[in-house]
Amino acid sequence: MILGILQAESTLHRKIALHIDRQATTESITRMVGRVFHDAGLSQQDVQDILLPLLPPGKLTLVMDRTNWKLGQRSCNLLVLGVLIGNIVLPLAWTELDHSGNSHTSARMMLVGKLLKRLPAKRWAVLIADREFIGREWFAFLKWKGIRRCIRIREDTAVDEDEYVRDCFTSLQPGQLQTLFERAWVYGSWMHVVATLSPQGERIVVASDLSVWDTLATYRQRWGIETTFSAMKTRGLNLEQTHMTAPERVGKLFGLLCIALAWMMRVGEEVEAEQPTRLKKHGRPAKSRTRRGYEVLSRAVRWASESFQTLLELLNTPFSAPEADKTQPVRY
Template sequence: MDRTTWHDGQTPLNILVLGARLGGAVIPLVWSMLPHQGNCCTAARILLVARLLKVLPARRWAVVIADREFVGRAWCAFLRWKRIRQCIRLRKNTRIADELVRDLFTTLQPREVRTLFERTWVYGGWMHVVITLSPTGDRVIVASDLPVLDVLNTYRLRWAIESACSSLKSRGPNLEATHMTAPARISRLFGRLCIALAWMTRVGAQRTATHAPRLNNRGRAVVSVTRIGWQILTQAARWGGDDFWDCLRLLGMPFPTASTSVSRSVRC
């Protein structure tokens, strides 16, 4: 879950997005136009999740991953009520066990990972709390009801929804360039672009399944799955022929099964 925002002149545009990770990318499934700038309220998040639950039951949800904007007792209680696991970054001023989380493990070094010895009471429920320090010195505090060894690896997947939203804007079809401000029109256009994003990602996933992508020194793909699909799809649409029909058939086919990541050990 995340928000994507931009301005058209003096008009702020704000979309709350909930998506699923498929083929190495996040595909937005439901979204809501927010009538204001800034963070969304708990009710807006609950309504968005409820919309998706109508077509995708909770038993098929692996986990909800969200940034520190999406916290709160009522929100976490709702997810627990629906039996949806959560992996959420905490704000530094969050209080657990009568102590601010920013005061935990003050001697933490960059890239070092620590966790509390046992589950602790966070926003009305028992969750694991894992803390790490980024190379830039930013303290990342994540609470989750997942197994403790899976918490950080799961939270790292959150960047994919930010990448998906940017792929729909300046890095892709350039949603901002439409200069639309009517919420209903933007919502419809956003939906069409999400279909295009899913198509590009599916084509890219098919290619990377048979041709391993080139990796950089950190072991990350130089070109994303979505970008690979976009390159293939634009060429196929331009020249037509069998390549285009092959891409079109992929749009109706399921994504390959995601591989399971290896957990990383942490210290208490």
């Protein structure tokens, strides 16, 4: 099924069916594809059994975010927790939300708790999240689990109980960094609060357990999960094309795409090591590692290349350590 998705670059059953070699009609294969998502016993633990051994050694940066799309009037809503590999986040755990809009604190806590059973807190360098993921109970839970936080907060957040964030950084200039002189009391925890103003004039305020100088640099890495969603949705494997809306089936499909994405990333890393991508005038690569990995992998599958077995074996080889990655410009 993964090979069919990679070749079709789509999650539509009828398109996947065209790339599955079976002695049957296209309609019959299409129904078979649908039965896979209905009957297959693919669990998150199965997916993690493949992905966790791929993780590089040492401390890992985790990122949490939510992705959603609509099919007609039905909403598909996934809460995702993944690890930063280079400039992209590899999802490791997810929850299919049965409602639209923001996630509940209980759902976040349960998701983190499940991953902690497979990836202990001593491996977590920090958890990065956007301003949707705030609240006293949530912050207390992460502290209790020994997870360092780097989370954007809203401008109406109260610090030290009697002052709002929007009143603390009124003199900010674009590109300037400001911080409160001492740790502030934010959602029941003493944390550093650091702010900057984006070139578009948007005030970005982050509360963290990190040093003042590391806070914003770390938070900028959150963009990696946006790159992930782009690769899995409209600009890559086209998750949004699926006509499935049942949470359980969407979760199975997402798990398959996570394996496909990891494979693309791992192949892309290998290709990049052998032949680095040329940089454009603005300093960014002409093509992402993940896209390069997809192209090499797709060609090998489509033409039954002798290199396919070598590419398959990369799913048993961990990613290189984070120190080996070069930093690249990141957007807010």
